[in-house]
Amino acid sequence: MATGRVMVIACGAIAREVLRIRDMNGWDHVEVQCLPAGLHNTPQAIPKAVSDKIEQVRNQADTLFVAYADCGTAGALDRVLEPLNIERLPGAHCYEFFAGSEAFGDLTDEQPGSFYLTDFLVRHFERLVIQGLGLDRHPELAGQYFGNYRRVVHLAQDGSRSLRRQAAGHAKRLGLDFDYRQLGDGPLAAVLTPVLENAGPATDNGPSASLEKTP
Known part of the structure; x- marks a missing residue:
């Protein structure tokens, strides 16, 4: 039975904001795992790093979401995500x-x-x-x-x-x-909310798991 558990694969440079938005909204069904922020200095390495992380965690959640924009990958990140039907943050960069x-x-x-x-x-x-x-x-x-x-x-x-x-x-x-x-967290929260909130458990039985933050 699906639990509605969501795994967010996030850039380390936005981890603080993603976790803050998650906690403020009480999204206990959402776990966040981060990739090194320094990847932004080598954007050509982002698609493989994301792909490797997907392989590592894909069986740990019902839904995967990638908290990266294109981030200088010139479409290469989308070529990883689209065949897997995994969404990412919109836009060219953070x-x-x-x-x-x-x-x-x-x-x-x-x-x-x-x-x-x-x-x-x-x-x-x-x-x-x-x-x-x-x-x-x-x-x-x-x-x-x-x-x-x-x-x-x-x-x-x-x-x-x-x-x-x-x-x-x-x-x-x-x-x-x-x-x-x-700016606050409003614009980012507006993008995350439809994906993360709607993917939550359909019942009122509480969170499916106690999820640990990833700094």
């Missing part, structure tokens, strides 16, 4: 589903030369941006990477003043203007 597609389009139209930071990227800017691009070893390359950008846009989820200050500091370090947009 900035789009954090902001909402329409709002993100407006941001892009407003200033095409925008470099976006989520809360996760603000926290891990040194490792994922500076070290990830090799700017700690070759700071002279900053102009090549960021010369066409005009501003840093912090797409904020939790509204932390500390994160806002850090993001402003990152913009200053890159020599770019700074723009702050408080």
Whole structure:
């Protein structure tokens, strides 16, 4: 008998938000397992990593959902998921589903030369941006990477003043203007809710299992 158990395979860079939305909604039937956030520096590795995780967990739930957008895979992730009839987050990248597609389009139209930071990227800017691009070893390359950008846009989820200050500091370090947009979890929750809520148990007998968070 199907329990309505859902397994979310999530990018580690959005784990905090996915878990927060799950817990706020009381989706006890949902388990989240995360892949390393650093995969975003090698997007060509994302499809295989997701495929391997699917093989590992596919018998542990009634429904699988992949909490990635295309994320620089140029359609390769969809070629993994579509034959398996597994859904993923919509859009090209996490900035789009954090902001909402329409709002993100407006941001892009407003200033095409925008470099976006989520809360996760603000926290891990040194490792994922500076070290990830090799700017700690070759700071002279900053102009090549960021010369066409005009501003840093912090797409904020939790509204932390500390994160806002850090993001402003990152913009200053890159020599770019700074723009702050408080978004909360609403746009991402709006995408997750139809998939995760409706896949839950059909009875009122409580959750099918006690599920452990995956950080």
